[in-house]
Amino acid sequence: MNLDDGPLDPFHGDPDDPAALLDDGEPAQPLSDDEREDVLADLAELASFRTTLGPQGVDGITVDCGDCGEQHYFGWDLMAANLRALLGEGRTHVHEPAFAPDHDAYVSWDYARGYTDAVQALTKRG
Secondary structure (H helix, E strand, O other): OOHHHOOOOOOOOOOOOHHHHHOOOOOOOOOOHHHHHHHHHHHHHHHHHHHHHHHHOOOEEEEEOOOOOOEEEEEHHHHHHHHHHHHHHOOOOOOOOOOOOOHHHEEEHHHHHHHHHHHHHHHHHO
8 A cells, every 4th residue: 555545445345335325426527637737736735845844743734624614634645645536536535534633733735835935935045
């Protein structure tokens, strides 16, 4: 298993998979060329975030969920796996939420972008 593929599905191949109840019955639509470019750019940006923020003790990204109104915490590998799933399947995988994440170890995408941009600007200047 490649760690970047995310966790293994414990119900893979099980006809009684409870996730089947979540299926909307409609197949995922392929991404448009523009959407694919956006996801590829996000993957590159995520790698840059990880390189810059990982050594500072940041474990991943927080995302505000429009469905439940809460923040979701994604480690670097899981976020990358979700983006690759969008490229390959047109949707992200179902996964368990993080259990008791250290809120201080995750940052928003915008924060990660700003921090990384600032570090890169200072590095170019220095």
